[in-house]
Amino acid sequence: MAEEPESGLQLPPSTVADGDGPTEVSPGTVTPEPPSSAAVSPGTEEPAGDSKKKIDILLKAVGDTPIMKTKKWAVERTRTIQGLIDFIKKFLKLVASEQLFIYVNQSFAPSPDQEVGTLYECFGSDGKLVLHYCKSQAWG
Amino acid sequence: MTDDKDVLRDVWFGRIPTCFTLYQDEITEREAEPYYLLLPRVSYLTLVTDKVKKHFQKVMRQEDISEMWFEYEGTPLKWHYPIGLLFDLLASSSALPWNITVHFKSFPEKDLLHCPSKDAVEAHFMSCVKEADALKHKSQVINEMQKKDHKQLWMGLQNDRFDQFWAINRKLMEYPAEENGFRYIPFKIYQTETEKWRGEKIERKGDTCSTAPLLVKLETGQTVD
Numbered sequence: 464m465a466e467e468p469e470s471g472l473q474l475p476p477s478t479v480a481d482g483d484g485p486t487e488v489s490p491g492t493v494t495p496e497p498p499s500s501a502a503v504s505p506g507t508e509e510p511a512g513d514s515k516k517k518i519d520i521l522l523k524a525v526g527d528t529p530i531m532k533t534k535k536w537a538v539e540r541t542r543t544i545q546g547l548i549d550f551i552k553k554f555l556k557l558v559a560s561e562q563l564f565i566y567v568n569q570s571f572a573p574s575p576d577q578e579v580g581t582l583y584e585c586f587g588s589d590g591k592l593v594l595h596y597c598k599s600q601a602w603g
Numbered sequence: 604m605t606d607d608k609d610v611l612r613d614v615w616f617g618r619i620p621t622c623f624t625l626y627q628d629e630i631t632e633r634e635a636e637p638y639y640l641l642l643p644r645v646s647y648l649t650l651v652t653d654k655v656k657k658h659f660q661k662v663m664r665q666e667d668i669s670e671m672w673f674e675y676e677g678t679p680l681k682w683h684y685p686i687g688l689l690f691d692l693l694a695s696s697s698a699l700p701w702n703i704t705v706h707f708k709s710f711p712e713k714d715l716l717h718c719p720s721k722d723a724v725e726a727h728f729m730s731c732v733k734e735a736d737a738l739k740h741k742s743q744v745i746n747e748m749q750k751k752d753h754k755q756l757w758m759g760l761q762n763d764r765f766d767q768f769w770a771i772n773r774k775l776m777e778y779p780a781e782e783n784g785f786r787y788i789p790f791k792i793y794q795t796e797t798e799k800w801r802g803e804k805i806e807r808k809g810d811t812c813s814t815a816p817l818l819v820k821l822e823t824g825q826t827v828d
Contacts, residue, residue: 570733570742571729571730573734574727576681576716585789586737
């Protein structure tokens with residue numbers, strides 16, 4: 464299977480408000496549970512996302528919102544939408560007062576205190592959760 | 604759906620007798636009397652407490668007032684949870700009226716979302732409806748509605764108008780005759796220990812819809828097929 468070309472990038476803890484920051488999936492390092500179902504460790508075949516601590520998120524920009532250089536992230540299940548918003552704003556170097564909206568299924572904006580793990584379970588497909596982000600209300 | 608009309612009305616018109624008391628450390632120009640209100644279970648705190656705010660602000664100076672927030676026995680109340688849910692989670696075993704403490708200072712940023720206006724409540728409510736329809740109808744029903752239908756749904760809730768609300772909501776609760784139900788049934792489960800919610804979607808297998816897979820998942824944390 465083709466690995467996505469991504470550079471290993473670990474967020475320094477000080478830039479993140481709550482706990483562990485999202486980490487990128489690196490082709491060089493060995494990740495214990497690969498994102499897609501193809502290559503799995505011998506002996507275990509678990510449905511994607513079931514007992515992993517992190518889930519894969521694909522971030523897509525809407526309209527004239529700046530595009531993230533890295534779009535695919537492995538994120539802790541307990542990370543909240545607000546935490547993700549703060550992370551994206553920092554990554555895009557947006558001012559704190561600027562708003563950022565996140566949408567699921569290009570239709571609804573989950574509440575900021577919702578955990579990405581739960582959203583992944585309900586709305587994830589092909590082993591990932593696709594989220595659209597926008598500086599203005601796109602589907603509000 | 605028509606058979607359930609009585610149940611729907613009972614749910615809609617459920618009320619919780621509540622006593623609002625100003626937090627003792629708030630600065631007042633004279634004593635603040637408690638304020639009594641019947642809260643609709645299906646609504647949201649910041650939508651139905653304008654009178655509470657007016658009542659207490661009458662005895663306070665403008666400079667001592669910032670965003671109003673509520674607390675029950677030390678727990679800040681999340682306005683984005685329906686009122687009935689908050690009561691059931693936190694106070695259902697206590698005697699009525701539900702005693703809520705009102706604050707105008709020291710907004711608990713870590714526990715509560717800000718509610719800048721009624722538009723925020725509307726946005727949150729509509730997002731919840733859209734999220735549910737994504738599971739029930741792949742968002743087809745909600746997306747085919749006109750903006751005015753969405754508005755009617757919201758106004759029905761805001762103004763406590765059962766018929767106005769259900770004229771639109773019944774479309775969200777319908778499914779084609781050939782199907783026997785929704786493809787996925789949206790659930791939100793709130794746990795009292797951690798006060799977090801888990802969302803689940805229940806897949807309908809065959810003709811009957813069983814909640815058994817959901818129950819197993821909660822107990823063992825494993826998926827059952």
